[in-house]
Amino acid sequence: MTNTLQAPSVAQGAPAPRAAGGPGRTKNLLTRTRPWLLLAPALAVLAVLLLWPLVRVFLFSLQDYGLREIVSGEPNWIGLANFGEIFTSPELYTVVLPNTVGFAVLAVAGTVALGTAVAVLMAALGPFWRTVVGSAIMIAWAMPAVTGTYVWVWIFDADRGIFNETLQALGLQDEPVNWFTNRYTFYAIVLLNVIHHGFPFVAITILAGLLGVPKEMLEAAEMDGAGAWRRFWRIIVPNLKQVFAVVIILSTIWDFKVFAQVYLMPGGAGSNREALNLGVWSYVESFGQNRYGFGSAIAVLLTLVLLAITVVYVRTMLKEDEL
Amino acid sequence: MNKRSLPIVALGLTAALALTACAGGSDDTAGGGVDAEGQTLTVWIMEGTNPESEAFFDSVGEAFTEETGAELDVEFVQWADAHDRFVTSIAGGTTPDVAETGTTWTAEFADAGALAPIGEFVDEAGLGDDLVEGLVESGTYEEELYGMPWYAGVRSLVYRADIFEELGLEAPTSWDEIVAAGEAIKAAHPDMMPFAVPGDAEFPVYPWVWGAGGEVATQEGDEWASGLDSAESQEGIGFYTGLATEHGFSSAGATTWKETDVLDNFAQGNVGMALMGSWTPAAIVEKNAELEGKFAATPIPGKDGGIAPSVLGGSHLSMFETAENKELAWEFVELMTTGEFADQWGQQSGYFPGQASLLAETMESDDPLVAPFATQLVEGGGTVPVTPKYGAVQAKKTTNTAIQAILSGQKTVEQATADAAAEMNEIMNG
Amino acid sequence: MSVSTTNTTADVAVSARPEASVTPAVRTSRRSARKTRSAAGKAVLVVLLLAFTLFPAFWMLSSAFDSKAGTGGQQLLPREFTLDNFAYVLTEGGFDVFLRNSAIVALVTVLASAVLALLASVAVARFRFKFRTAMLLMILIVQMVPLEALVIPLFVQVRDLQLLNTLLGLMVVYVALSLPFGIWMLRGFVAAVPVELEEAAYLDGASWGRMFRSVMLPLVMPGLVATSVFSFITAWNEFIFAMTLLGGASENYTVAIGLKQFFGEHSNEWGYIMAASTIITIPVMIFFVIVQRRLSSGLVAGAVKG
Missing domain, CATH: 1.10.3720.10 (MetI-like)
Incomplete structure (x- = not known):
C-alpha cells in the first residue's frame, strides 16, 4: 500500500515510474497518507449523508417506526412484519x-x-x-x-x-x-x-x-x-x-x-x-x-x-x- | 352513539345566548402581564381562509407587540400541504409556537405528544363556558383541551341566483329539485357545469351520505365501524356521483378537482351549483367582482326535503410543546379567539366565531350569504369521527379515492364504498 | 468528422431541387435521387424532432405571455400579449426569493462538490491503496440508491444535525448526492492525464500542489464542467428533499418546491404558473446551451472511461 505508483486504470501498461509522490519524496508519511487526505472530505460527507442513512433505512424497515419513535428516538423492533405486510398486500402485485x-x-x-x-x-x-x-x-x-x-x-x-x-x-x-x-x-x-x-x-x-x-x-x-x-x-x-x-x-x-x-x-x-x-x-x-x-x-x-x-x-x- | 348529531345539540344556542353579555375576555388580555420584549412568537395560519389575512395579521401583530412587547411572525400554510407539513415538523421538532389546526387534526397531534394542554389557561381567563361546544369537543383529547376554538365553518349549497332567476327556478329543497334545476341549466346554458362534483374532495361527500340516512363511521366501545358501505350511504354517494356520471352535470376535469378548483371555476362563472363553504362567498367576489350579488346559498337539501347535515369544519388555535414561552403563546391565542379580532376575522372570512357569545350575535344576521350558512350550522351541522386516527384516514384520502374511482369509472359505487369502508376500518382500529 | 458530412446544410435546405438538373448519367442520377430522397427524409425528421422537442417549452412561453391563459380556447400564439404574469410571479408570487435561494444552493453545491469530487478522484485514479477497489464499488452502489429510500433517514439525520428548514441542510444533502457521480466521472479524466506531464512538472521543481494546480486542473476541466452540470441540475431541480427538509420554511424555498406551493395557490391560473415555470427554466437553459460543446466531450470521455 505504500506503493504510490500510478493507477493503471486507463493508461494500462504505461511505464509506471514514481509519479504521484514526486521525485525523492516517495516514502515519507505525507505521501503515504495523501490518498486518504484527498479522500477524507468526500468520504466524510458520503458516510454521514449517504452510507449511514442507507443503513438506517434498513434499520427503520425492521421497526414500527412512527411519529412517537421519531420524536423520542426509541427503537421499536418488529422484525420482518413490515415486509410481510408489503408482500401480502394485493396492490403490490396489481x-x-x-x-x-x-x-x-x-x-x-x-x-x-x-x-x-x-x-x-x-x-x-x-x-x-x-x-x-x-x-x-x-x-x-x-x-x-x-x-x-x-x-x-x-x-x-x-x-x-x-x-x-x-x-x-x-x-x-x-x-x-x-x-x-x-x-x-x-x-x-x-x-x-x-x-x-x-x-x-x-x-x-x-x-x-x-x-x-x-x-x-x-x-x-x-x-x-x-x-x-x-x-x-x-x-x-x-x-x-x-x-x-x-x-x-x-x-x-x-x-x-x-x-x-x-x-x-x-x-x-x-x-x-x-x-x-x-x-x-x-x-x-x-x-x-x-x-x-x-x-x-x-x-x-x-x-x-x-x-x-x-x-x-x-x-x-x-x-x-x-x- | 351517533357522533354526528352531537354538535347540533352542543351548539344549542340556548345556553350561548344567555352569555351574550359577557363578550369580554379581550379586556383581560392586557392584564396578562406578560412582558416578552425582544421575543418572537412564530405562528402558522392556514392560507386562503380570509382574503384580507395579511392586513388582518398586520394589525394583530401591532396589537400583540403593544401588549407583550414581542414580535409576531406569521407563516401562511396551504390546507393541501398542511397535514404533511405539521407531521413533518412534529417529527423534526420544528413546530411553531402556535398554529391553526384543522378540527380533525387537533386530537391526532395531541396524541403524538406535540401539543400543550391549554385547559388551565382557559379556566384562568374565565372562558370555559363561553366556547362553542362542538369545537371544544373536537379540540379535546383524553379529557384535556388542546385546541382553542377559533372559528367554525360549514358547507352549504351555493348556486347562481341570476341564472336561477332567469330560468324561473327556486332554490332546491330536495334531491329531485337539484336534478330538475340541473337539467334546466344544462338545457339553457350548455357551456356551464350545472353541478360541480369534485373528485379530490372529501367534505362535499358526507352531506349526501347523511342526507340519505347513512353514517361515515360509528363507534361501539373501542371499535369504529365505517358506515360508508351501508345501503343508505351508497344511495347518497350514488346520487352525488350520479350527478356527474348519469346526468352529466359535472365535467371530466372535475374528477381530479379539489375544492379550490371548484371555487376557481365558480368564480370564473363556469359552475351553476356546488357545495361550498360559508367562507367562499368573500373569496368568489374577490376573484371576480362581477359575480357580486349574482349567487346565493341555501342549506343542503336532504333526499326528500329537510336539511342534510354538513360537516362542521373549522379550526382551533393550538399551542405546541415546543413553545418556549407558553404564557406569551396564550396571550396570542386569547387575543385571536376572543373579542374584537375574533369578530373581525369572522366577518372578513365568512366563518363563525368559536366564542359562543360572538356566535350568537352572528346568528342574528340576515345577510343572504350568511343566514343560510348559519341555518345549516345550527340545524344541520355534523362532524367526522372524533378520533386521533381520523387524520390518517384523511391523509390516506380514503373518501377522495372512492369518489374519484367512481367518477372515472374505475369502480362501481358498491365496490368503491366497500373498499373505502374497509380501509377506514383498518386505519381507525389499527 | 462525421459519417456523412457530404450531406451539407444546403442539401437539407434545398432538398426539393429537381433531379433532372443534376446530370443525365443514369447511375449518377439514381445516386443523386437517393441523395435527394435521403435529404428530404432528413429534413422531415429534423422538423418532427424540433416540434417534439420544443413544443412544451414553446407552449410554456406562449401561455406565460398570454393574459388570458387558462380561460380556454387558447391559440398557438398569445391572444393578448402581456408581461403581467411575470410581474405578478416575481413580486406577489415570491419567486424573487425562491430564485435567490436556488442560486445560493446551486452555487455552493456546484463548488463544494466539484472540489470534493476532484480531490477524491485524484486519490482513486492516481494512487493505489488498501480498500481502493472497495471504495470504488461503494461509490458505484450509493449512486444507484433511489432518493426515495433516503428521504426518511436523511430527514432524521438532518434533524439530528439541527439543520431542518435551513438552506445549509439542503446544500449538504445535495453535495452528498452529487458526489458519487462526480467522483466516478472525474476519475476517468484524471487517469487520462499523462503521467509524463506530471513528471515534467516535478522535474521543473514543482511541488505536488503546484503540479495539481497547473497541470492536472486545466486538463480535467472538461470533466469538471460535466460534473458541475450534474450537480447544478441536482441542486436546481431537486424536489423531494426540498419538500421534506424545508418543511414550513417558505422563506427558504427553492424554485422547485416554490413552484409546487404556487401551483397549490393558483391551480387554475395557468398564465401565472407558466410564467413561473419559465422563470425557473430560463437560467438552466442558458447554462446548458453555453456549456453544450464542452459537456458533450466531457460526457463521452467520462462514459468511455467510466
Missing part, C-alpha cells in the same frame, strides 16, 4: 410493481431508442443544423422535472388543455377526456414527460461516441454494400458498447426513481390508487400515515429491485475493465 418496473422498462427503452435515433440523425447533419438540433434538445433537457411536469399537465388539462381542445376541434372526440384518471393514459403522460426530458442526455452522449467511430470503417462497409441499418448494427453498436452500457445504466437508475413526475400530476399524490409506484407509495405511507417503518421497508424493496437490475448491467460494463 398496481405498484407493474407501475414501477413496467414503466421503467418502457421509459428506458424509449429513451435509449429515441436518443440513439436522434444521435444518428444528428451525425448525418451538417454543422449548422446539428447545432440547431443540439440546442433544441438542450432546451428539452434543461427543463426541470417540476416545471416540465406542470407543462405536460397543462397541455393535457381536461377542461382547457390544448390536447383536448385540438382533439375536439378535429372532431376526434365529443367530450373532454380527463387523461389523468385512467392508469394507462396517466402513465403514458408520465412516459412522454420522462422520455422528453431524458433522451437528450442519451443523444448527446451517443453522438459524441458516434463521431469517434473511424470514418474509414464505415466507408469500407459502405463499399461492401452494407446498408445503413446493417452498418449501424455491425459497426456502430460494437464500437459504442461501453457508451451504450453507461447510458442504459444511468437511464435505468433515473427512470426507476421517478417521483416528482408522478407525485405532481392530478391524483398522483395518492388519491388515484392505480397510479401509485414504489416511490410515491413509500412517501405517502411515511409522511402521510406516519408509518416511517413501513415506508422504509418499501424503500428498501425499491433499492433492492434497482440494485438487482443494475448489477447485471454493471457486470457487463466492467467485465473487461479493471475498476
Whole structure:
C-alpha cells in the first residue's frame, strides 16, 4: 500500500515510474497518507449523508417506526412484519410493481431508442443544423422535472388543455377526456414527460461516441454494400458498447426513481390508487400515515429491485475493465 | 352513539345566548402581564381562509407587540400541504409556537405528544363556558383541551341566483329539485357545469351520505365501524356521483378537482351549483367582482326535503410543546379567539366565531350569504369521527379515492364504498 | 468528422431541387435521387424532432405571455400579449426569493462538490491503496440508491444535525448526492492525464500542489464542467428533499418546491404558473446551451472511461 505508483486504470501498461509522490519524496508519511487526505472530505460527507442513512433505512424497515419513535428516538423492533405486510398486500402485485418496473422498462427503452435515433440523425447533419438540433434538445433537457411536469399537465388539462381542445376541434372526440384518471393514459403522460426530458442526455452522449467511430470503417462497409441499418448494427453498436452500457445504466437508475413526475400530476399524490409506484407509495405511507417503518421497508424493496437490475448491467460494463 | 348529531345539540344556542353579555375576555388580555420584549412568537395560519389575512395579521401583530412587547411572525400554510407539513415538523421538532389546526387534526397531534394542554389557561381567563361546544369537543383529547376554538365553518349549497332567476327556478329543497334545476341549466346554458362534483374532495361527500340516512363511521366501545358501505350511504354517494356520471352535470376535469378548483371555476362563472363553504362567498367576489350579488346559498337539501347535515369544519388555535414561552403563546391565542379580532376575522372570512357569545350575535344576521350558512350550522351541522386516527384516514384520502374511482369509472359505487369502508376500518382500529 | 458530412446544410435546405438538373448519367442520377430522397427524409425528421422537442417549452412561453391563459380556447400564439404574469410571479408570487435561494444552493453545491469530487478522484485514479477497489464499488452502489429510500433517514439525520428548514441542510444533502457521480466521472479524466506531464512538472521543481494546480486542473476541466452540470441540475431541480427538509420554511424555498406551493395557490391560473415555470427554466437553459460543446466531450470521455 505504500506503493504510490500510478493507477493503471486507463493508461494500462504505461511505464509506471514514481509519479504521484514526486521525485525523492516517495516514502515519507505525507505521501503515504495523501490518498486518504484527498479522500477524507468526500468520504466524510458520503458516510454521514449517504452510507449511514442507507443503513438506517434498513434499520427503520425492521421497526414500527412512527411519529412517537421519531420524536423520542426509541427503537421499536418488529422484525420482518413490515415486509410481510408489503408482500401480502394485493396492490403490490396489481398496481405498484407493474407501475414501477413496467414503466421503467418502457421509459428506458424509449429513451435509449429515441436518443440513439436522434444521435444518428444528428451525425448525418451538417454543422449548422446539428447545432440547431443540439440546442433544441438542450432546451428539452434543461427543463426541470417540476416545471416540465406542470407543462405536460397543462397541455393535457381536461377542461382547457390544448390536447383536448385540438382533439375536439378535429372532431376526434365529443367530450373532454380527463387523461389523468385512467392508469394507462396517466402513465403514458408520465412516459412522454420522462422520455422528453431524458433522451437528450442519451443523444448527446451517443453522438459524441458516434463521431469517434473511424470514418474509414464505415466507408469500407459502405463499399461492401452494407446498408445503413446493417452498418449501424455491425459497426456502430460494437464500437459504442461501453457508451451504450453507461447510458442504459444511468437511464435505468433515473427512470426507476421517478417521483416528482408522478407525485405532481392530478391524483398522483395518492388519491388515484392505480397510479401509485414504489416511490410515491413509500412517501405517502411515511409522511402521510406516519408509518416511517413501513415506508422504509418499501424503500428498501425499491433499492433492492434497482440494485438487482443494475448489477447485471454493471457486470457487463466492467467485465473487461479493471475498476 | 351517533357522533354526528352531537354538535347540533352542543351548539344549542340556548345556553350561548344567555352569555351574550359577557363578550369580554379581550379586556383581560392586557392584564396578562406578560412582558416578552425582544421575543418572537412564530405562528402558522392556514392560507386562503380570509382574503384580507395579511392586513388582518398586520394589525394583530401591532396589537400583540403593544401588549407583550414581542414580535409576531406569521407563516401562511396551504390546507393541501398542511397535514404533511405539521407531521413533518412534529417529527423534526420544528413546530411553531402556535398554529391553526384543522378540527380533525387537533386530537391526532395531541396524541403524538406535540401539543400543550391549554385547559388551565382557559379556566384562568374565565372562558370555559363561553366556547362553542362542538369545537371544544373536537379540540379535546383524553379529557384535556388542546385546541382553542377559533372559528367554525360549514358547507352549504351555493348556486347562481341570476341564472336561477332567469330560468324561473327556486332554490332546491330536495334531491329531485337539484336534478330538475340541473337539467334546466344544462338545457339553457350548455357551456356551464350545472353541478360541480369534485373528485379530490372529501367534505362535499358526507352531506349526501347523511342526507340519505347513512353514517361515515360509528363507534361501539373501542371499535369504529365505517358506515360508508351501508345501503343508505351508497344511495347518497350514488346520487352525488350520479350527478356527474348519469346526468352529466359535472365535467371530466372535475374528477381530479379539489375544492379550490371548484371555487376557481365558480368564480370564473363556469359552475351553476356546488357545495361550498360559508367562507367562499368573500373569496368568489374577490376573484371576480362581477359575480357580486349574482349567487346565493341555501342549506343542503336532504333526499326528500329537510336539511342534510354538513360537516362542521373549522379550526382551533393550538399551542405546541415546543413553545418556549407558553404564557406569551396564550396571550396570542386569547387575543385571536376572543373579542374584537375574533369578530373581525369572522366577518372578513365568512366563518363563525368559536366564542359562543360572538356566535350568537352572528346568528342574528340576515345577510343572504350568511343566514343560510348559519341555518345549516345550527340545524344541520355534523362532524367526522372524533378520533386521533381520523387524520390518517384523511391523509390516506380514503373518501377522495372512492369518489374519484367512481367518477372515472374505475369502480362501481358498491365496490368503491366497500373498499373505502374497509380501509377506514383498518386505519381507525389499527 | 462525421459519417456523412457530404450531406451539407444546403442539401437539407434545398432538398426539393429537381433531379433532372443534376446530370443525365443514369447511375449518377439514381445516386443523386437517393441523395435527394435521403435529404428530404432528413429534413422531415429534423422538423418532427424540433416540434417534439420544443413544443412544451414553446407552449410554456406562449401561455406565460398570454393574459388570458387558462380561460380556454387558447391559440398557438398569445391572444393578448402581456408581461403581467411575470410581474405578478416575481413580486406577489415570491419567486424573487425562491430564485435567490436556488442560486445560493446551486452555487455552493456546484463548488463544494466539484472540489470534493476532484480531490477524491485524484486519490482513486492516481494512487493505489488498501480498500481502493472497495471504495470504488461503494461509490458505484450509493449512486444507484433511489432518493426515495433516503428521504426518511436523511430527514432524521438532518434533524439530528439541527439543520431542518435551513438552506445549509439542503446544500449538504445535495453535495452528498452529487458526489458519487462526480467522483466516478472525474476519475476517468484524471487517469487520462499523462503521467509524463506530471513528471515534467516535478522535474521543473514543482511541488505536488503546484503540479495539481497547473497541470492536472486545466486538463480535467472538461470533466469538471460535466460534473458541475450534474450537480447544478441536482441542486436546481431537486424536489423531494426540498419538500421534506424545508418543511414550513417558505422563506427558504427553492424554485422547485416554490413552484409546487404556487401551483397549490393558483391551480387554475395557468398564465401565472407558466410564467413561473419559465422563470425557473430560463437560467438552466442558458447554462446548458453555453456549456453544450464542452459537456458533450466531457460526457463521452467520462462514459468511455467510466
